[in-house]
Amino acid sequence: MHYRLIADGGALLDEGGGTAEMAGGALVVTPEQGAVLRVAPGDVVEIQEPQPYVVLLTLADGARLELSRLGVMRTQLLAELSEARVADTERVLLLDGVGSAEAFPGWADGSPAELRLYDDALVIVPDAGLAEKVPYAFIKGVTTDASGYTIGIDVPGRPPIAVGRLARRTSEFLDLLRARTAAASGRTSHFLAALLPGLGPVALRSVAAQLRDGLAAPREGLEAVEAGVFAALINAATRPERVAGARRLLGLGRVWLGFKQTVSVQRAGSGAGPWRDSARPPVLDHDGRAGSFGPGLPGMLAAGLVSGAGSGFDGPFDAYGPGLAYGMLGTMGGFQSGNSAGPHLPRSVFPHESVTPAYTDHAALTDAADPAVLAFLLVLTPSGHLVHEVLNAADHATYVFTCRDADQAAQLNRALDLLGFRVEGIHADATSAASQYRKTAQRLPALRVLRERFAGRVIHTDGWAEQLKLAISRIPDPA
Structure with missing residues (x-):
C-alpha cells in the first residue's frame, strides 16, 4: 500500500509505503518508517475514488489522505470503513434516533448516502458533506415522481429532500418511511388520549x-x-x-x-414464518391478569383508572389519567410489579399458529427507571x-x-x-x-x-x- 497525507492548504505532509487496516474501530495507517496515523471513522467527511484503485479521504480538519496500491484488500477496507463511518458519525454528532435503524444504501440530494430509518427520525449520512437528522415530526409530506423511483420528502425550511437510486428497495423504503411516520403520529395520539380520556x-x-x-x-x-x-x-x-x-x-x-x-416500544414479530391474519377476532391470552390497553371493557378500564392520589397544580387530577401514560411520564408508578401483567404480548391461542406479529409494546415504557x-x-x-x-x-x-x-x-x-x-x-x-x-x-x-x-x-x-x-x-x- 502507498499513502500520501496532504495538509488543508495542499502541502504534502508525508508519503510512503506501509499498511492500512481497520483496527480498534479506526483506520490505522502504519508506515514503513515514521509515526502511525489513526483516523476515527467519524472524522472522514468524504470518501472518493478520483482514479481507478485510488481512495481519497477528506478529513474533518481539512487534511486529505490518499491510499493506493491496496490490492485485493481495497474492497474490504472500503466496506469496513464505510460501515464504521456511519456508526461513528451518528455517535459523534448525536444523530442516532430512538430504537433500531433500518439501513438503505441510496442517494440523497444528488449524492451517495446511507439512509437510516429509526422509530422517530430519518438520518442521512452522505459519502460527502454533512450528515442530517430529520425527525418525523418535521416531515410535512412524502411524494414520488412519475417514475416512482425518486422520492421527495417535504421538510419546512429547506428544499424537499430527493431520495433515489434505492433500486429494488425503493418500495420498501417508501412504505417503511410512511409507516414509521404514521406510527410516530399514532403513538403521540395514543399517549395524549391516555392523558385526556374525556376529550x-x-x-x-x-x-x-x-x-x-x-x-x-x-x-x-x-x-x-x-x-x-x-x-x-x-x-x-x-x-x-x-x-x-x-x-x-x-x-x-x-x-x-x-x-x-x-424509549422505543416497537417490537419485531417472531415465529417460524410470516404471520397470517385470522378472519376470526383474535383471542389474546393475558394469563388471567389485566394487560395494558387490552381489548374491550377491561382494556378501557385499565387505561382509564388511576388512584385518587394525584399530582399537579390542583391535585388530585380530576380526569381518569391512566396509569400507563403516567408511567411513560414517570410521574406515577403506572402498571408496576404486582399491578401489571408486564409487556403486552399478543399471543394467538388458535391451534397451529405460533407467530407473533410486530407490535407496539406500550407496557414496556413503564419499566424504565x-x-x-x-x-x-x-x-x-x-x-x-x-x-x-x-x-x-x-x-x-x-x-x-x-x-x-x-x-x-x-x-x-x-x-x-x-x-x-x-x-x-x-x-x-x-x-x-x-x-x-x-x-x-x-x-x-x-x-x-x-x-x-x-x-x-x-x-x-x-x-x-x-x-x-x-x-x-x-x-x-x-x-
Missing part, C-alpha cells in the same frame, strides 16, 4: 396535531381547542417536587408545552430569554437561552429535538482536546446554535428561584 376524537386530533413528538405547542393554541386541555396536561406531566417551580415559570411569559418519547416520555416547558420572557424546563425528570436542570421572539424559540426547540434533548453538550467544555463534545460542537449546527445562545443553567436546589431570576435579569447580547 372527543376531533379535539384530540387537534391537540395531537399541535403536540407532535419533540415539538412544543403554545399554551394559547392548546386552550383554543378546549379551555382545560393545557391545565390537564400540566397536571399529568409534572412531578410533585416540580409543581411550585412550574407555577413560577407559567407566570414569566409566553409558554409552550411539549413531549418527547425517548427514567421517564420514557420527557415533558417540557419553554417560556419566553420579556427580558429576551427562553427558559427550558423538564417537568418530569428529577435530575434535570433548568436551561436559559437568549431569545428574541417566537421564531427563535421555535428554532431552539428544533435544535433541542435534533439533539434528542441530550443537553449535556450545551454547557460542557467543548474547547479542550480532552472534551468529548469538541467535534460535536464544531460540526453539528444544532449544538452550535444552542451553545451560542446558552445564557445559564440553574440546578434545582433551595436557591433555584433566585438563581433563575438572576439568569433572566441579565441583558442579553443584541446579536
Whole structure:
C-alpha cells in the first residue's frame, strides 16, 4: 500500500509505503518508517475514488489522505470503513434516533448516502458533506415522481429532500418511511388520549396535531381547542417536587408545552414464518391478569383508572389519567410489579399458529427507571430569554437561552429535538482536546446554535428561584 497525507492548504505532509487496516474501530495507517496515523471513522467527511484503485479521504480538519496500491484488500477496507463511518458519525454528532435503524444504501440530494430509518427520525449520512437528522415530526409530506423511483420528502425550511437510486428497495423504503411516520403520529395520539380520556376524537386530533413528538405547542393554541386541555396536561406531566417551580415559570411569559418519547416500544414479530391474519377476532391470552390497553371493557378500564392520589397544580387530577401514560411520564408508578401483567404480548391461542406479529409494546415504557416520555416547558420572557424546563425528570436542570421572539424559540426547540434533548453538550467544555463534545460542537449546527445562545443553567436546589431570576435579569447580547 502507498499513502500520501496532504495538509488543508495542499502541502504534502508525508508519503510512503506501509499498511492500512481497520483496527480498534479506526483506520490505522502504519508506515514503513515514521509515526502511525489513526483516523476515527467519524472524522472522514468524504470518501472518493478520483482514479481507478485510488481512495481519497477528506478529513474533518481539512487534511486529505490518499491510499493506493491496496490490492485485493481495497474492497474490504472500503466496506469496513464505510460501515464504521456511519456508526461513528451518528455517535459523534448525536444523530442516532430512538430504537433500531433500518439501513438503505441510496442517494440523497444528488449524492451517495446511507439512509437510516429509526422509530422517530430519518438520518442521512452522505459519502460527502454533512450528515442530517430529520425527525418525523418535521416531515410535512412524502411524494414520488412519475417514475416512482425518486422520492421527495417535504421538510419546512429547506428544499424537499430527493431520495433515489434505492433500486429494488425503493418500495420498501417508501412504505417503511410512511409507516414509521404514521406510527410516530399514532403513538403521540395514543399517549395524549391516555392523558385526556374525556376529550372527543376531533379535539384530540387537534391537540395531537399541535403536540407532535419533540415539538412544543403554545399554551394559547392548546386552550383554543378546549379551555382545560393545557391545565390537564400540566397536571399529568409534572412531578410533585416540580409543581411550585412550574407555577413560577407559567407566570414569566409566553409558554409552550411539549413531549418527547425517548424509549422505543416497537417490537419485531417472531415465529417460524410470516404471520397470517385470522378472519376470526383474535383471542389474546393475558394469563388471567389485566394487560395494558387490552381489548374491550377491561382494556378501557385499565387505561382509564388511576388512584385518587394525584399530582399537579390542583391535585388530585380530576380526569381518569391512566396509569400507563403516567408511567411513560414517570410521574406515577403506572402498571408496576404486582399491578401489571408486564409487556403486552399478543399471543394467538388458535391451534397451529405460533407467530407473533410486530407490535407496539406500550407496557414496556413503564419499566424504565427514567421517564420514557420527557415533558417540557419553554417560556419566553420579556427580558429576551427562553427558559427550558423538564417537568418530569428529577435530575434535570433548568436551561436559559437568549431569545428574541417566537421564531427563535421555535428554532431552539428544533435544535433541542435534533439533539434528542441530550443537553449535556450545551454547557460542557467543548474547547479542550480532552472534551468529548469538541467535534460535536464544531460540526453539528444544532449544538452550535444552542451553545451560542446558552445564557445559564440553574440546578434545582433551595436557591433555584433566585438563581433563575438572576439568569433572566441579565441583558442579553443584541446579536
